[in-house]
Amino acid sequence: MQKKLLVLFVTMLCARSYAQISFEKGYFIDESERKTECLIKNIDWKNNPSEFEYKLSQDGVSKVKTIKTTKEFGITGYSKFIRAHVNIDRSNDERISSLSTTRAPDFHKEELFLKVLIEGKASLYYYEGGNTKRYFFKREDQSEIQPLIFKKYITQNNKIGTNVGYKQQLWDALKCEEISRSTIERLDYTQSSLAKIFIKYNSCTSSEYISYKKGQN
Structure with missing residues (x-):
């Protein structure tokens, strides 16, 4: 019985963690200053990212943008990142x-x-x-x-x-x-x-x- 409860708890925890990682409304600005509205995978970055995953629609194909081609990106009402050359x-x-x-x-x-x-x-x-x-x-x-x-x-x-x-x-x-x-x-x-x-x-x-x-x- 205890083993079954443990398995159930782990399964629920994994499902909850998976559910928390979702594509949310956001945007990115590319090298030509063009702003693209999109859905960005929100993984609540602990370490600052060098790339991010996005989709143009919920049913769209997932793609990756990197720091080399992105000047700025953000998740609406949540976070914003800008590219900078800094010391x-x-x-x-x-x-x-x-x-x-x-x-x-x-x-x-x-x-x-x-x-x-x-x-x-x-x-x-x-x-x-x-x-x-x-x-x-x-x-x-x-x-x-x-x-x-x-x-x-x-x-x-x-x-x-x-x-x-x-x-x-x-x-x-x-x-x-x-x-x-x-x-x-x-x-x-x-x-x-x-x-x-x-x-x-x-x-x-x-x-x-x-x-x-x-x-x-």
């Missing part, structure tokens, strides 16, 4: 044995799909891939997306130090009466903390903005 530091901050002895980020230029978190006069982006979790930002008067600097490293005293350059970057970039130096100093390098300061800046400057959160727009 990224892939230093491993999670394992002490992997920490560098250099305080400065080890930047490399890469072409990535960045997840849009806040879009407005000042926009916030996110990238996750393996052990790399990095945030990026851009003001509307800037031409390039900039990495928000954060890096753990081993000091000369053999202790763990943290380069929190992102705080100075945001202090310089998000000038507003409602944002004080102490507010910036309290910022954590997390999605919730950074998103709040970008929302505050856009609100303070009377800028319309979109906050992309899981499951809602």
Whole structure:
């Protein structure tokens, strides 16, 4: 009896997981700036994708678009990704044995799909891939997306130090009466903390903005 219940539970769990992965209303923009309305397979990407699966109709043939031919794609009311050439530091901050002895980020230029978190006069982006979790930002008067600097490293005293350059970057970039130096100093390098300061800046400057959160727009 217990074995039958276990099999039934596993079957239901698999069916539920399968049902959650579905093609949902979305779009993509190609190299020629042409926007195509379509259905995109929503697999709730933990790691930022380099490609995605789509169909032009529910009964249509499933196809794949890659970062090489796509400038932007999104699932309506759920998520948005943009292609960008950015400097990224892939230093491993999670394992002490992997920490560098250099305080400065080890930047490399890469072409990535960045997840849009806040879009407005000042926009916030996110990238996750393996052990790399990095945030990026851009003001509307800037031409390039900039990495928000954060890096753990081993000091000369053999202790763990943290380069929190992102705080100075945001202090310089998000000038507003409602944002004080102490507010910036309290910022954590997390999605919730950074998103709040970008929302505050856009609100303070009377800028319309979109906050992309899981499951809602």
